[in-house]
Amino acid sequence: MADHLTAESAITVDRWRAAFESTPRHVFVPRYWELNEYNSPIRLVDSTVPSHRHEWLQAAYTDRVLVTQWRADEDRRIVTSSASLPSLVARMLHLLDVADGQRVLEIGTGTGYNTTLLCHRLGSANVTSIDVDLRLVAEAVGRLDTVGFAPTVIAGDGALGVKDGAPYDRILSTCASPGVPPAWIDQLADGGRIVTPLTIGGALAVLDKTGPGEVSGHLDTDAAWFMAMRSADRSMPVGLLADQPRPVPDDVAHLGVSTLDPKALTDPDFRLWLLLHQPRLHFVEHVDDQLTPTGLTVHNDVDIATAQRHADGRLHVRQSPPRRLWDTVESAWMSWTNHDKPRRDRLGITATADGLQYAWLDHPTRTQDKGGRGGVFHWPLPTPRQLPQTTKHPQP
Numbered sequence: 001m002a003d004h005l006t007a008e009s010a011i012t013v014d015r016w017r018a019a020f021e022s023t024p025r026h027v028f029v030p031r032y033w034e035l036n037e038y039n040s041p042i043r044l045v046d047s048t049v050p051s052h053r054h055e056w057l058q059a060a061y062t063d064r065v066l067v068t069q070w071r072a073d074e075d076r077r078i079v080t081s082s083a084s085l086p087s088l089v090a091r092m093l094h095l096l097d098v099a100d101g102q103r104v105l106e107i108g109t110g111t112g113y114n115t116t117l118l119c120h121r122l123g124s125a126n127v128t129s130i131d132v133d134l135r136l137v138a139e140a141v142g143r144l145d146t147v148g149f150a151p152t153v154i155a156g157d158g159a160l161g162v163k164d165g166a167p168y169d170r171i172l173s174t175c176a177s178p179g180v181p182p183a184w185i186d187q188l189a190d191g192g193r194i195v196t197p198l199t200i201g202g203a204l205a206v207l208d209k210t211g212p213g214e215v216s217g218h219l220d221t222d223a224a225w226f227m228a229m230r231s232a233d234r235s236m237p238v239g240l241l242a243d244q245p246r247p248v249p250d251d252v253a254h255l256g257v258s259t260l261d262p263k264a265l266t267d268p269d270f271r272l273w274l275l276l277h278q279p280r281l282h283f284v285e286h287v288d289d290q291l292t293p294t295g296l297t298v299h300n301d302v303d304i305a306t307a308q309r310h311a312d313g314r315l316h317v318r319q320s321p322p323r324r325l326w327d328t329v330e331s332a333w334m335s336w337t338n339h340d341k342p343r344r345d346r347l348g349i350t351a352t353a354d355g356l357q358y359a360w361l362d363h364p365t366r367t368q369d370k371g372g373r374g375g376v377f378h379w380p381l382p383t384p385r386q387l388p389q390t391t392k393h394p395q396p
């Protein structure tokens with residue numbers, strides 16, 4: 001696997017290669033769940049079952065996510081822990097840009113695999129890790145001990161950081177949050193860096209401390225889809241699932257025709273741009289019997305718009321008033337196009353310890369485009385307080 005990750009340029013330095021070579025992933029994933037085509041866990045592969053052993057060992061050293069835990073929520077199975085994709089683990093460790101002697105806080109211990117890589121590189125004394133799930137923490141501590149490491153591992157809500165060990169030179173999150181929790185900014189040392197996935201469009205933010213109580217930085221070129229941070233008392237990941245509002249009656253709905261092809265929304269970087277403006281937006285694709293796309297519904301908690309291709313070849317749009325969501329999608333498309341269809345690494349995030357955050361294009365304070373025209377190129381994101389929050393509870 002280390003050879004593969006090196007060939008793929010996910011591992012670029014010898015020190016990390018040595019960490020991957022020495023860390024037995026199979027120890028951290030004694031069993032995992034196979035997923036069906038809807039990403040729902042369906043079959044347990046268990047190292048204690050003799051007929052599973054070959055398959056299990058193969059999977060442990062393949063560049064794939066291994067789901068280790070899920071919980072039932074009505075008719076859904078919601079994944080609550082996994083061993084992340086090794087190439088993404090390597091990419092995030094690369095972005096973390098650690099140096100000898102630096103202290104790291106990891107959010108989302110999970111299996112303990114990534115924690116072990118950090119311990120290998122920096123030493124157990126410099127590594128603190130936290131997971132919301134007490135059982136996972138207990139198992140991870142046992143496995144870390146087996147391979148000779150004893151970092152500080154805490155059960156609790158990672159959104160609060162781990163105050164006792166602060167300040168940290170680096171904070172690495174392996175679960176996605178809607179924004180940057182203020183506690184992380186408070187607990188970050190001067191010159192520190194946070195690498196965290198966001199629940200918005202697979203964004204992976206690389207944020208440096210830019211002043212007292214402020215972090216800022218670009219998004220990575222690669223998308224990183226991580227499970228959302230959750231609280232101990234709620235099975236549902238925060239901010240991810242929203243009930244679809246009921247369509248409004250014809251006499252109230254705003255009816256029209258659009259020239260925007262719903263295919264535009266299949267570009268992940270446009271989706272990200274749109275979601276950074278409308279973080280609560282959800283998409284439901286429509287298909288016909290042959291699975292050919294015929295339209296799209298976009299909705300948030302209160303508004304809904306449906307765009308459907310009719311026999312006349314035109315895209316008919318039906319929007320609930322007063323905030324017409326399809327109009328919002330169209331104007332986001334126009335602004336994305338007017339800014340030369342920026343890829344995700346032209347975008348960035350600035351966040352402050354008092355909970356403010358905004359997104360920007362190219363530079364946090366850029367106010368003109370390259371043609372010299374004036375324009376606003378940064379815009380506020382909902383603060384963590386405005387989005388559904390993980391419930392705060394004391395750390396044991």
Ligand SMILES: C[S@@+](CC[C@H](N)C(=O)[O-])C[C@H]1O[C@@H](n2cnc3c(N)ncnc32)[C@H](O)[C@@H]1O
Pocket residue numbers: 080081082083084107108109110111112113114115130131132133136156157158159174175226227228229230231390
């Ligand atoms: C993708 S897994 C972590 C993978 C892990 N780093 C590894 O190498 O196995 C995400 C983890 O985040 C944890 N998590 C979710 N919400 C959390 C929270 N509020 N605080 C701390 N951990 C959380 C989950 O329990 C899960 O184990």
